[in-house]
Amino acid sequence: NAGVTQTPKFRILKIGQSMTLQCTQDMNHNYMYWYRQDPGMGLKLIYYSVGAGITDKGEVPNGYNVSRSTTEDFPLRLELAAPSQTSVYFCASRNGQGSHYEQYFGPGTRLTVT
């Protein structure tokens, strides 16, 4: 099992550009999450999904969009990138039963918007 994979690892965007951060998990997890991590600020939830076709906003959704057409994939779309979106983005997933507290994280995407 590869677990949770994210691409790209690094990206530099110019202000106003758009991009999609990819996230795939091979553990057949129902729940998937996108977080952003800024230095010294912990993890902030952007969007989450409880299953294919179902998504909902987290704490900091503005400037982002998501879709969940399959169980495995949960892409995060940035439209009109702004410097405030410079951050490290983590995708995570978890099983829908039992140990709901254990989220498995991907390695992250480091995004710089200049």
Next chain:
Amino acid sequence: QKEVEQDPGPLSVPEGAIVSLNCTYSNSAFQYFMWYRQYSRKGPELLMYTYSSGNKEDGRFTAQVDKSSKYISLFIRDSQPSDSATYLCAMSATGANSKLTFGKGITLSVRP
């Protein structure tokens, strides 16, 4: 008051020291308490979890939860350089759709 507050860092200790990491919280609905460890340029990974109040021990690590004081701790005994990482506390309420609320994290450095 933020939902979860974590002691600011960074923290530097000599190898073999006992380390105490702490978080406080304000939401009485929190029932699951976790510690995630994050190595540099990696994603967080679950280190320990506790349900409700009490202690849990796993090797050199002990997690404590005091719900009456809304205070959780992680103790690391005989700390090793390999323990150098950022430690994030996280909490959630019960319910299948409950989300994790994270502390800001504290960076620990264990000097050889």
